[in-house]
Amino acid sequence: MNRVMVVGFIVVVLAAGLVSGCKDPVPQTELEIFIARTAEFEGQALEDTLRQIAEGDPPQNAFANFLLGNRFYGSASDSAMYGGWSNLAARALLDSAEVYFSLAVVQDSTFIEPMVNLGSVWDDRAQETSTRKEFEKRMAEANRYYTMALAVDPTDEKARCNLGSLYLRDRKPSQALAEFRKVLEYHPESSLAHYNLAIMFAEAKIYREALNEWELASKYDPDGDIGDRSRENIKIVNDLMNAPTPPIDK
Numbered sequence: 001m002n003r004v005m006v007v008g009f010i011v012v013v014l015a016a017g018l019v020s021g022c023k024d025p026v027p028q029t030e031l032e033i034f035i036a037r038t039a040e041f042e043g044q045a046l047e048d049t050l051r052q053i054a055e056g057d058p059p060q061n062a063f064a065n066f067l068l069g070n071r072f073y074g075s076a077s078d079s080a081m082y083g084g085w086s087n088l089a090a091r092a093l094l095d096s097a098e099v100y101f102s103l104a105v106v107q108d109s110t111f112i113e114p115m116v117n118l119g120s121v122w123d124d125r126a127q128e129t130s131t132r133k134e135f136e137k138r139m140a141e142a143n144r145y146y147t148m149a150l151a152v153d154p155t156d157e158k159a160r161c162n163l164g165s166l167y168l169r170d171r172k173p174s175q176a177l178a179e180f181r182k183v184l185e186y187h188p189e190s191s192l193a194h195y196n197l198a199i200m201f202a203e204a205k206i207y208r209e210a211l212n213e214w215e216l217a218s219k220y221d222p223d224g225d226i227g228d229r230s231r232e233n234i235k236i237v238n239d240l241m242n243a244p245t246p247p248i249d250k
Helices: 030-038 043-054 060-080 088-107 112-126 132-152 157-169 173-186 191-203 207-220 225-242
Strands: none
Touching (some): 030 043, 030 060, 043 060, 060 088, 060 112, 088 112, 112 132, 157 173, 157 191, 191 207
């Protein structure tokens, strides 16, 4: 899943939820076709169908476990909105999501999507810990899964952007910058990479560069979540930069 950074006064979302535009792409990959075929089911019917397929043959069994993991991850994210990732319900749902993502990877060792989501799971867990030692341990697990995905496909946009975001949260800006720039080598129009670069520049108070990157993110994702949030942040930063300087009391 994509990850979103929160920078000081700027309220943004990028993260573990999937980022999409207004129009759904035509299914092309085996996974996309599988998702389209199971979309006719809802609720318990969908879950029962996925569980049945998960007991079958590859690659559909891995796809089914991945989607089951996503269902639990989505519920965990909803629970985390009311008490953070330390919320007992969120933690239990996150554990279930990890189980299904792990099964998908066992069934297909080249299946990048659950690897990236496993990285996100550990990334989220890192946010609930109160000790530096445990934080570093969980961040290392997130790094391991993102790196595992990149070993399968070094050009994967989400895995590398998530790894860059992880470095940025761990106060390693040079490593984060390298990852975001690497994404743009493979995907010059990656709104996700431009968005993350903007976050990085905003954190460093380099607002002109941040605005430029948000402009590019908005350009390459005009109708999606990243574009919307980029435009929101552009307005916030411009308002701050154009605000009158308060007089100095003598």
